[in-house]
Amino acid sequence: MSGTGIGAAVRRKEDQRFITGKGQYTDDVARHGQAAIYFIRSPHAHAKIKKIDTSRTEKMPGVVGVFTGAQFAEDKLGNLICGWTVLSKDGSPMKMAPHAAIAAGKANHVGDAVAVVIADTLAQAKDAAEKVVVDYDVLPAVVDPMKATAKGAPLIHEAAPNNTIYNWHIGDADATNVALKNAKHVTTLEFVNNRLVPNAMEPRAAIAEYDAASGSLTLWNASQNPHVARLVISAFVGMAPENKLRVIAPDVGGGFGSKIFIYPEEVVCLWAARKLHRPVKWTCERSESFLTDAHGRDHVTRAQMAFDAEGKIIGLKVHTTANLGAYMSTFSSAVPTFLYATLLSGQYAIPHIYCEVDAVYTNTVPVDAYRGAGRPEATFVVERLVEVGARELGVSPADLRKKNFVKTFPYQTSVASLYDAGDYNASLQKALQIHDYKDFGKRKRESERHGKLRGIGFANYIEACGVAPSSLVGQLGAGVGLWESAEVRVNPTGSVELLTGCHQHGQGHETTFAQLVAERLGITIDQVNVVHGDTDKVQFGMGTYGSRSGAVGMSAVVKALDKVEAKAKKIAAHLMEAAESDLVFKDGKFTVAGTDKSLAWGEVALGAYVAHKFPTSEIEPGLKESAFYDPTNFTFPAGCHICEVEIDPETGHTEIMSWTAVDDFGTVINPMIVEGQVHGGVAQGVGQALLEHTVYDTNGQLVTGSYMDYAMPRADDLPSFKVDTTFTKCPSNPLGIKGCGEAGAIAAPAAVMNAITNAIGTEKIDMPATPQNIWATLQKMNRPQQAAA
Amino acid sequence: MASTEMTVSMTVNGKPITATIDPRTLLVQLLRENLRLTGTHVGCDTSQCGACVVHVNGQAIKSCTALALTLDGADVLTIEGLAPADGPLHPMQEAFRENHGLQCGFCTPGMIMTAVDIVRRKGHDLEDRTIREELEGNICRCTGYHNIVKAIAAGAKTMGGGAPTSQAAE
Numbered sequence: 013m014s015g016t017g018i019g020a021a022v023r024r025k026e027d028q029r030f031i032t033g034k035g036q037y038t039d040d041v042a043r044h045g046q047a048a049i050y051f052i053r054s055p056h057a058h059a060k061i062k063k064i065d066t067s068r069t070e071k072m073p074g075v076v077g078v079f080t081g082a083q084f085a086e087d088k089l090g091n092l093i094c095g096w097t098v099l100s101k102d103g104s105p106m107k108m109a110p111h112a113a114i115a116a117g118k119a120n121h122v123g124d125a126v127a128v129v130i131a132d133t134l135a136q137a138k139d140a141a142e143k144v145v146v147d148y149d150v151l152p153a154v155v156d157p158m159k160a161t162a163k164g165a166p167l168i169h170e171a172a173p174n175n176t177i178y179n180w181h182i183g184d185a186d187a188t189n190v191a192l193k194n195a196k197h198v199t200t201l202e203f204v205n206n207r208l209v210p211n212a213m214e215p216r217a218a219i220a221e222y223d224a225a226s227g228s229l230t231l232w233n234a235s236q237n238p239h240v241a242r243l244v245i246s247a248f249v250g251m252a253p254e255n256k257l258r259v260i261a262p263d264v265g266g267g268f269g270s271k272i273f274i275y276p277e278e279v280v281c282l283w284a285a286r287k288l289h290r291p292v293k294w295t296c297e298r299s300e301s302f303l304t305d306a307h308g309r310d311h312v313t314r315a316q317m318a319f320d321a322e323g324k325i326i327g328l329k330v331h332t333t334a335n336l337g338a339y340m341s342t343f344s345s346a347v348p349t350f351l352y353a354t355l356l357s358g359q360y361a362i363p364h365i366y367c368e369v370d371a372v373y374t375n376t377v378p379v380d381a382y383r384g385a386g387r388p389e390a391t392f393v394v395e396r397l398v399e400v401g402a403r404e405l406g407v408s409p410a411d412l413r414k415k416n417f418v419k420t421f422p423y424q425t426s427v428a429s430l431y432d433a434g435d436y437n438a439s440l441q442k443a444l445q446i447h448d449y450k451d452f453g454k455r456k457r458e459s460e461r462h463g464k465l466r467g468i469g470f471a472n473y474i475e476a477c478g479v480a481p482s483s484l485v486g487q488l489g490a491g492v493g494l495w496e497s498a499e500v501r502v503n504p505t506g507s508v509e510l511l512t513g514c515h516q517h518g519q520g521h522e523t524t525f526a527q528l529v530a531e532r533l534g535i536t537i538d539q540v541n542v543v544h545g546d547t548d549k550v551q552f553g554m555g556t557y558g559s560r561s562g563a564v565g566m567s568a569v570v571k572a573l574d575k576v577e578a579k580a581k582k583i584a585a586h587l588m589e590a591a592e593s594d595l596v597f598k599d600g601k602f603t604v605a606g607t608d609k610s611l612a613w614g615e616v617a618l619g620a621y622v623a624h625k626f627p628t629s630e631i632e633p634g635l636k637e638s639a640f641y642d643p644t645n646f647t648f649p650a651g652c653h654i655c656e657v658e659i660d661p662e663t664g665h666t667e668i669m670s671w672t673a674v675d676d677f678g679t680v681i682n683p684m685i686v687e688g689q690v691h692g693g694v695a696q697g698v699g700q701a702l703l704e705h706t707v708y709d710t711n712g713q714l715v716t717g718s719y720m721d722y723a724m725p726r727a728d729d730l731p732s733f734k735v736d737t738t739f740t741k742c743p744s745n746p747l748g749i750k751g752c753g754e755a756g757a758i759a760a761p762a763a764v765m766n767a768i769t770n771a772i773g774t775e776k777i778d779m780p781a782t783p784q785n786i787w788a789t790l791q792k793m794n795r796p797q798q799a800a801a
Numbered sequence: 802m803a804s805t806e807m808t809v810s811m812t813v814n815g816k817p818i819t820a821t822i823d824p825r826t827l828l829v830q831l832l833r834e835n836l837r838l839t840g841t842h843v844g845c846d847t848s849q850c851g852a853c854v855v856h857v858n859g860q861a862i863k864s865c866t867a868l869a870l871t872l873d874g875a876d877v878l879t880i881e882g883l884a885p886a887d888g889p890l891h892p893m894q895e896a897f898r899e900n901h902g903l904q905c906g907f908c909t910p911g912m913i914m915t916a917v918d919i920v921r922r923k924g925h926d927l928e929d930r931t932i933r934e935e936l937e938g939n940i941c942r943c944t945g946y947h948n949i950v951k952a953i954a955a956g957a958k959t960m961g962g963g964a965p966t967s968q969a970a971e
Contacts, residue, residue: 726933726946
C-alpha cells in the first residue's frame with residue numbers, strides 16, 4: 013500500500029466537501045425552532061454594574077428571553093475554571109478569581125458579557141438589546157502588565173491582591189548568578205512579546221438544544237476538544253450530568269488554540285436553551301471575537317545570556333511578566349510556565365538556567381494558549397540572545413550555535429526537559445545549504461546598490477509536543493491526564509471505522525489517520541472512515557492542540573491496531589486450521605508461512621463476525637478494539653529556519669526575500685500535509701513579527717478590534733517557502749512521530765527579528781516591525797540615508 | 802422595530818428563486834439562511850476576509866456587503882453551483898485539492914470563487930506576484946497562502962486548456 017501508506021503525499025479525503033461548499037460548520041447547523049442569542053457586553057474595561065433595566069424589551073417583537081448575570085447567579089451554576097494549578101515560589105497556589113459566564117456586579121474587560129437577549133431572529137435580538145439600559149459605575153482600569161502590580165493600581169479581583177496570580181520560578185538562581193558573574197561576556201535584552209488575536213477564520217459558534225423527554229442537552233460547538241468541554245461544563249459548571257450532555261464539534265474552521273477553551277457563550281446557550289425549551293444559537297461576529305476569544309502571548313521579558321571565553325553559553329537568566337487578562341482562561345496558567353520556561357535551554361547545552369515568571373491580571377481579554385503556546389516566547393528569548401551574542405562577540409551566528417548544540421542524547425536540561433533525540437547540526441547545515449547562505453554577502457551588496465538594507469536571521473527552535481505523561485503533568489498541577497484514545501471497529505466486510513479522541517480543524521486527520529490504518533491492515537484509505545468530534549459516538553478523548561494528534565493520538569491507534577491484528581490472527585489460524593505462530597500478516601493477507609495458503613483481510617473480518625469456525629468460549633465474536641495511550645515523554649521537534657529580508661529605508665517596508673525551513677519532525681505520515689502545517693505556522697509567526705499587534709488604550713479600549721485595524725497577513729505579505737526535513741526518530745512513541753503543527757509559529761518571530769535587526773543594525777526594536785516602527789527606529793538611529801549608494 | 806417584509810427574485814445557481822425578506826437582509830444571509838446554501842461563509846464583519854465571495858452577474862463580490870433587495874433580477878453563482886451537482890469538479894476546485902490549497906476549509910469557497918474571477922480578469926498564465934496581489938481581499942489563517950498561490954496558478958492553466966504544472970509535494 014505504498015501509494016497511500018505512511019510517507020505518501022496522499023490528497024486529502026476531506027477536501028471534497030470543503031471545495032464544494034458542503035462542509036458542516038457549527039453555524040451551518042440549523043435546528044428546528046431555533047432562537048438567536050445576542051450578548052450585551054460591557055463597553056467599559058472596569059465598571060460596577062449598578063442596575064440593568066430590561067423593561068423596555070418586553071414589547072419588542074420576537075423576544076423570548078432577556079437574562080442578566082444576577083439571574084444566572086440565582087441558578088447556582090459554577091464558574092468557568094482554569095484547570096492547571098501553578099504554585100508560587102512560596103508554595104502558595106495561584107490566585108484564581110471567580111469567572112461567571114455572565115458578569116454580575118462588576119465587568120472586568122471590554123467585552124465582558126453582562127446580559128443576553130434571545131429572540132426569534134438575530135436582528136430582533138439586536139433590536140431589543142438596544143433597549144436594555146445598563147447603568148455602570150466606571151472604575152479606573154489597568155491594561156499594562158508592568159503597571160498592574162504597582163501601588164495604587166486598581167484591584168480587579170478580591171481574590172488576587174496586587175493583581176498577582178502567581179510568582180513562579182524554575183532552575184537554580186544561585187548557580188545562574190555565579191555563571192553571570194564569571195562570564196566573559198553577558199548579552200542582555202529587554203523586549204515585549206506582543207499580544208496576538210488568534211483569528212481562526214471560522215468565528216466561534218454554539219447551538220444548544222434541550223430535549224425535555226430525556227432531560228438531556230446537546231451542544232454543537234466550534235471546539236478543539238468536545239469531551240473536555242463536556243467535562244468542564246458538567247463537572248465544574250454543573251450544567252448537566254455528563255451522561256445528559258452531548259457535545260458535537262462538527263467541521264471546525266481553524267483553532268490555533270483559541271477553541272480549546274471553555275467559554276461563557278456555550279455555557280449561556282445551554283442554560284438558556286433549557287430555560288426556554290428552545291434551541292438557542294450563537295455565532296460570534298468578528299468584532300466580538302476580538303473582544304472574547306482568548307488572546308495569545310503578551311510577555312514583558314528581561315533576559316541575560318552568559319558566555320565564557322570560548323563562546324560557550326554558561327548561564328541564562330530570565331524574568332518574564334505574563335499578562336493573563338481579566339480572568340484565568342482554561343489552560344492559561346501553564347502557558348507562561350511549564351510550556352515556556354522548560355524550553356529555555358533551546359537546542360543548547362546550558363548548565364545553569366533560572367527563570368522567574370510573574371503572572372498578573374489586567375482589564376483585558378483573557379490570554380491563553382495560541383499556536384506554540386509558550387514555546388514561541390521561549391524560542392524568541394533564546395534565539396534572539398544567541399544571535400545578538402554572536403554579533404557582540406563578533407562570531408558567526410551559525411558557528412556560535414554549532415558550538416553550543418546539545419550533541420548527545422538523552423540530554424537532561426537544567427529546566428526539567430529531557431531531550432530524547434535530535435541532530436541539530438544536521439538541520440542547520442541543510443538549511444545553510446538550501447538557503448545558499450554563503451552568497452548572502454553578494455546579495456546584500458546587490459541590495460545596497462538599490463538603496464535597500466538586507467538582513468539574514470536564524471531561529472534554531474526546539475519545542476515540546478506530545479504533552480505528556482499523565483503522572484508528570486499531574487505533578488506539575490494539571491487537572492487532567494493527557495493521554496489519547498482510539499477505537500478500531502472492523503466491519504464484517506473488512507472496512508474500518510476509526511474513532512479517535514483527537515479532533516481535526518484543518519490538520520487533515522481524516523486522511524492521515526486513514527493512511528495509518530490502511531497501511532497496517534492492507535486496505536485502501538477509502539475503506540477507513542475517521543470518526544471524531546461527537547461525545548455520543550467517540551470514547552472520551554482529550555482533543556487536538558499542542559501538535560499532539562500524531563505523537564499521542566496515532567500512538568493510541570497503533571495500540572488498538574495491535575490488538576485488532578492479534579485477535580484477527582487467532583481467528584485466521586482457526587479459519588485456516590493452522591498454528592497461529594505459523595501465520596504472517598502482510599499486505600492485507602494472512603499467509604501460512606512457507607505455503608501458498610492465505611486469507612485476505614476481508615475474509616478474516618467476515619469470519620470474525622460469522623463466528624462459525626472458532627470456539628467462541630475462547631475467542632469472542634467480532635473485531636473491535638480500543639486503546640488508551642499515555643505518552644512516556646514529551647517529544648522534541650526541532651529545526652532551523654532562516655529568514656532573509658530586504659528593507660526599504662525610505663519607507664521602512666520589509667520584504668521577505670526568502671525563507672528556508674528545515675525541520676526534524678521524526679516520522680512523517682503525509683509530507684504534503686506536514687509542509688502545509690509549516691507554511692501556515694510560519695505565516696502566523698511572520699504575522700506576529702511584522703504585522704499583528706493587539707493595542708489597548710490606557711482606558712482599556714481595544715483599539716485593534718477588527719480587520720480594519722488588526723493587520724492579518726495577506727498573500728502579498730508572504731513569500732513562497734523552501735521547506736525540507738531532516739530525520740531522527742522519536743524514541744518515545746511507536747511510530748517515531750514528534751509533531752509539526754506549531755513549529756513554524758515557534759521559529760518564525762525570532763528568525764524575522766534576527767533578520768531585521770541584522771539589516772538595520774540595532775537590536776532596539778520590538779515586534780511587530782511594521783514599516784512605521786522600522787522607519788521610526790531608523791530615524792532615531794539617524795542613518796536612513798546611509799544605505800543609499 | 803417592526804420591519805416591512807419585501808419580495809426579491811433572482812437566479813441562484815441557475816434556479817429562479819423568490820424570497821420574502823426583511824429589507825436589511827444581506828445577500829449572504831439570504832443564501833445561507835433562506836436558501837440554506839451554507840457553503841458561502843461569514844468570517845468577518847468589515848468586508849475584509851472574503852469568505853463570503855460569490856459571483857453576481859459574472860463578477861466576484863462580497864455577499865456580506867450587498868443588500869439582497871438591491872440584487873433583484875441578478876444572476877448569482879455560489880460555490881455550490883460552480884460545478885454540476887453530479888458532474889466533475891470545476892478545474893479550480895480540483896486544483897485546490899491537488900495542491901493542498903486548503904486546511905480547515907472555511908475560507909476555501911471564497912478563495913475558489915475569487916480565483917475563478919482572477920482568471921476571468923487576468924487570464925490563464927498567472928505569475929505568483931499577480932495572484933498574491935489579487936488575493937488582497939481574501940484572508941486565510943491556515944495555509945500561509947503558499948499552496949493557494951500554487952493552486953490558483955495551476956487551476957488557471959487548466960481552465961485555459963493547459964495541463965496543470967504544480968504539485969503540492971514533489
